[in-house]
Amino acid sequence: MTLQDEIKQLAIEARDASRIMAQVPTPVKNALLRSMADALVAAVTELVEENARDLENGRDKGLSDAMLDRLRLDESRIRGMADGLREVAELPDPVGEVTGMWRRPNGIQVGRMRIPLGVIGIIYESRPNVTADAAGLCLKSGNAVVLRGGSEAIHSNRAIAGVLKRELAAKGLPDGALQLVGTTDRAAVTELLKQEDYIDLIIPRGGEGLIRFVSENSRIPVIKHYKGVCHTFVDASADFDMAEKICINAKVQRPGVCNAMETLLIHRDAADTFVPRIARVLGELGVELRGCSETCALAPEIKPAVEADWGAEYLDLILAVKVVGSLDEAIAHIQQYSSLHTEVIVTRDYPNSQRFLREINSSVVMVNASSRFSDGQQFGLGAEIGISTTKLHSFGPMGLEDLTTRKFIVFGDGQVRE
Amino acid sequence: MTLQDEIKQLAIEARDASRIMAQVPTPVKNALLRSMADALVAAVTELVEENARDLENGRDKGLSDAMLDRLRLDESRIRGMADGLREVAELPDPVGEVTGMWRRPNGIQVGRMRIPLGVIGIIYESRPNVTADAAGLCLKSGNAVVLRGGSEAIHSNRAIAGVLKRELAAKGLPDGALQLVGTTDRAAVTELLKQEDYIDLIIPRGGEGLIRFVSENSRIPVIKHYKGVCHTFVDASADFDMAEKICINAKVQRPGVCNAMETLLIHRDAADTFVPRIARVLGELGVELRGCSETCALAPEIKPAVEADWGAEYLDLILAVKVVGSLDEAIAHIQQYSSLHTEVIVTRDYPNSQRFLREINSSVVMVNASSRFSDGQQFGLGAEIGISTTKLHSFGPMGLEDLTTRKFIVFGDGQVRE
Numbered sequence: 001m002t003l004q005d006e007i008k009q010l011a012i013e014a015r016d017a018s019r020i021m022a023q024v025p026t027p028v029k030n031a032l033l034r035s036m037a038d039a040l041v042a043a044v045t046e047l048v049e050e051n052a053r054d055l056e057n058g059r060d061k062g063l064s065d066a067m068l069d070r071l072r073l074d075e076s077r078i079r080g081m082a083d084g085l086r087e088v089a090e091l092p093d094p095v096g097e098v099t100g101m102w103r104r105p106n107g108i109q110v111g112r113m114r115i116p117l118g119v120i121g122i123i124y125e126s127r128p129n130v131t132a133d134a135a136g137l138c139l140k141s142g143n144a145v146v147l148r149g150g151s152e153a154i155h156s157n158r159a160i161a162g163v164l165k166r167e168l169a170a171k172g173l174p175d176g177a178l179q180l181v182g183t184t185d186r187a188a189v190t191e192l193l194k195q196e197d198y199i200d201l202i203i204p205r206g207g208e209g210l211i212r213f214v215s216e217n218s219r220i221p222v223i224k225h226y227k228g229v230c231h232t233f234v235d236a237s238a239d240f241d242m243a244e245k246i247c248i249n250a251k252v253q254r255p256g257v258c259n260a261m262e263t264l265l266i267h268r269d270a271a272d273t274f275v276p277r278i279a280r281v282l283g284e285l286g287v288e289l290r291g292c293s294e295t296c297a298l299a300p301e302i303k304p305a306v307e308a309d310w311g312a313e314y315l316d317l318i319l320a321v322k323v324v325g326s327l328d329e330a331i332a333h334i335q336q337y338s339s340l341h342t343e344v345i346v347t348r349d350y351p352n353s354q355r356f357l358r359e360i361n362s363s364v365v366m367v368n369a370s371s372r373f374s375d376g377q378q379f380g381l382g383a384e385i386g387i388s389t390t391k392l393h394s395f396g397p398m399g400l401e402d403l404t405t406r407k408f409i410v411f412g413d414g415q416v417r418e
Numbered sequence: 419m420t421l422q423d424e425i426k427q428l429a430i431e432a433r434d435a436s437r438i439m440a441q442v443p444t445p446v447k448n449a450l451l452r453s454m455a456d457a458l459v460a461a462v463t464e465l466v467e468e469n470a471r472d473l474e475n476g477r478d479k480g481l482s483d484a485m486l487d488r489l490r491l492d493e494s495r496i497r498g499m500a501d502g503l504r505e506v507a508e509l510p511d512p513v514g515e516v517t518g519m520w521r522r523p524n525g526i527q528v529g530r531m532r533i534p535l536g537v538i539g540i541i542y543e544s545r546p547n548v549t550a551d552a553a554g555l556c557l558k559s560g561n562a563v564v565l566r567g568g569s570e571a572i573h574s575n576r577a578i579a580g581v582l583k584r585e586l587a588a589k590g591l592p593d594g595a596l597q598l599v600g601t602t603d604r605a606a607v608t609e610l611l612k613q614e615d616y617i618d619l620i621i622p623r624g625g626e627g628l629i630r631f632v633s634e635n636s637r638i639p640v641i642k643h644y645k646g647v648c649h650t651f652v653d654a655s656a657d658f659d660m661a662e663k664i665c666i667n668a669k670v671q672r673p674g675v676c677n678a679m680e681t682l683l684i685h686r687d688a689a690d691t692f693v694p695r696i697a698r699v700l701g702e703l704g705v706e707l708r709g710c711s712e713t714c715a716l717a718p719e720i721k722p723a724v725e726a727d728w729g730a731e732y733l734d735l736i737l738a739v740k741v742v743g744s745l746d747e748a749i750a751h752i753q754q755y756s757s758l759h760t761e762v763i764v765t766r767d768y769p770n771s772q773r774f775l776r777e778i779n780s781s782v783v784m785v786n787a788s789s790r791f792s793d794g795q796q797f798g799l800g801a802e803i804g805i806s807t808t809k810l811h812s813f814g815p816m817g818l819e820d821l822t823t824r825k826f827i828v829f830g831d832g833q834v835r836e
Binding site (some may be wrong): 007022023096102104108110115117118175200201215216219221222226231239242245248249251253335357358359361362363364365366367368369370372374378379380390391392393395396397402405406407408409410411412413414415416417 | 427437440441482485507514520522526528531533535536614618619633634638640641657660663664666667668671753775777778779780781782783784786787788790791792796798808809810811813814815823825826827828829830831832834835
């Protein structure tokens with residue numbers, strides 16, 4: 001069988017399985033996820049052995065220590081994956097929910113019912129835990145899933161997928177509902193992206209290169225998350241203690257993630273006081289500050305920023321800082337450089353808080369809270385399948401509901417159109 | 419300026435204008451649409467003159483009478499466009515609606531606010547009224563719009579867009595919010611589909627060829643509607659009078675539209691009675707029936723169907739008819755041949771009605787009503803921008819709300835993440 005036929009076959013099997021999965025009752029899906037969790041824990045030895053092969057290959061290929069660490073599976077991480085599946089089992093099932101129903105003058109009742117999307121393709125890099133996390137979310141929401149992980153984790157991913165597929169079969173469900181692309185041939189991705197007749201959505205998870213490749217080559221709709229260039233704007237009226245606490249949390253608590261702050265904007269009327277203060281405290285915490293000329297003049301720790309600093313996603317203890325003359329200027333700066341991820345205003349001014357909320361068109365807009373809250377779990381959506389920074393279908397952190405769509409349902413008693 | 423630069427420039431202007439449009443208060447948008455309606459009526463002479471140039475070119479090119487009729491603008495059709503804009507002005511504005519708000523244990527309040535998508539591209543064929551209809555819906559929902567009509571209507575479209583743009587300017591709004599691609603060069607479409615940095619959504623409206631071209635060449639998300647192969651299933655327990663009325667309406671009332679019935683499925687237990695009856699009555703109404711061998715044996719008017727009849731979108735007085743042995747067989751047939759548009763069951767059996775509603779994954783599923791109701795206006799959504807038969811973002815008839823997305827808003831009082 002050619003690679004082309006193989007990928008098409010796998011997509012068709014997933015599509016066929018998705019029709020069955022769409023009808024599986026909630027308790028059966030929950031029991032499935034719990035069995036999968038138990039089976040992963042029971043397979044620790046096998047999983048660690050397969051993972052060791054990936055780690056060895058990774059060392060031979062000269063992967064960095066950080067990469068090898070992301071790749072590593074040990075008992076505690078496997079228990080973590082299992083706990084993730086059990087948590088998803090606890091979440092409410094979105095499928096079948098009727099989100100509204102109304103009566104038309106002719107007496108027909110029109111409503112909208114939530115249904116699974118169908119088949120979801122996940123294309124991801126290195127971390128093998130995504131195999132279990134993504135499978136859990138897709139199956140719980142009644143979808144089939146096609147997984148394509150990175151080649152460096154192929155043995156781990158095959159082993160995890162194998163364990164999960166056995167549980168599908170054991171529950172009398174089609175194991176085609178969980179497909180792992182078993183080859184590391186890159187051409188398989190290109191083929192996968194052509195299966196628009198069978199796959200309903202592609203979610204790429206990884207670096208910007210992967211995401212651009214997927215979105216430029218896919219005939220299937222893609223939900224993208226390029227990067228997080230999160231801004232915090234400290235308004236003239238801000239409570240400076242609160243602003244300091246929020247800035248420290250947003251920059252330092254976990255700098256390597258997409259909801260960390262990358263640019264700090266400070267209102268000119270607050271600059272004399274707040275710039276030296278925040279420069280000192282962040283400097284003490286090891287943050288390198290790069291600022292506009294006004295901020296540099298106010299605090300010697302701040303190095304001059306260059307144009308590339310505005311819009312940079314450092315994912316590190318580096319922060320761009322800029323003084324702005326007004327809320328308008330802050331909004332204009334954010335609109336120019338934002339990645340549509342998360343923006344924060346710290347203010348005591350009611351009209352300014354409302355204007356910021358309304359006028360900023362990023363996926364998450366916050367008043368007086370740390371951008372680090374921008375996360376499906378923190379928002380109460382449960383586990384998250386990703387964060388969308390494009391506006392179609394979903395915008396912002398995506399939970400189970402975002403893996404569904406709504407169909408119209410109509411109850412009549414013989415009505416015909418005039 | 420090259421075509422490439424020209425299209426990019428136009429997309430950037432639309433993007434810039436969209437940021438202003440997103441903030442325009444509802445009463446101003448409504449007043450704008452009403453002025454546009456008045457201006458179209460006031461420009462009847464100009465519009466009819468420009469349309470005459472298109473009609474003349476169309477005749478020279480040998481367009482069919484049906485095509486020329488679709489292209490034609492007269493005073494009554496222009497008043498129709500104006501009325502359409504006035505109706506959209508009356509619809510509720512979806513922008514700014516907070517669709518939910520909840521409190522997290524740490525005290526932050528998380529909600530979701532409806533915002534415009536940004537810039538919407540509409541690529542359409544022949545009917546010049548789409549220029550006004552699409553512009554009205556996009557502007558009312560706070561978006562900017564880029565319109566690309568068919569070359570055969572270029573003078574009409576330019577004239578209509580010119581009238582509408584003048585009204586934007588007269589209200590002090592950016593006339594870049596309504597862009598018409600003024601060239602008939604087909605390469606302009608390809609360029610438009612590359613503007614993913616500025617355009618948020620493409621909606622193609624036209625034949626299957628246009629839609630395939632757009633979806634295969636677009637880097638921008640596309641909402642597609644390929645075709646409508648609507649099924650009606652007459653169950654064993656159906657009220658045959660009701661079934662007859664529904665079938666006649668679904669097939670005959672307006673056969674050339676996508677929500678007309680194309681295939682009729684009849685339960686074997688109803689076939690002896692219902693097949694001869696419906697064959698006779700539809701035959702008298704001029705419908706050509708093409709059936710499976712069982713139906714042919716029951717009614718001499720029915721010609722044998724070939725495989726291509728299942729799944730055919732006739733858009734004409736032709737109907738495929740098939741006997742099925744069970745609800746399961748009906749559902750399997752529909753899943754195999756459906757275009758995910760609209761499917762109807764006629765039944766008196768409660769469990770069957772519920773199974774059909776749940777298991778059919780088309781965008782509209784009806785019990786005991788004509789498929790001809792599958793329409794935004796009939797469902798009470800107001801005017802419709804199109805019908806989506808793909809599941810992402812929207813599924814089924816699309817109204818104003820489908821031209822928006824939701825961002826997360828967060829109200830805190832200084833919370834930071836542990």
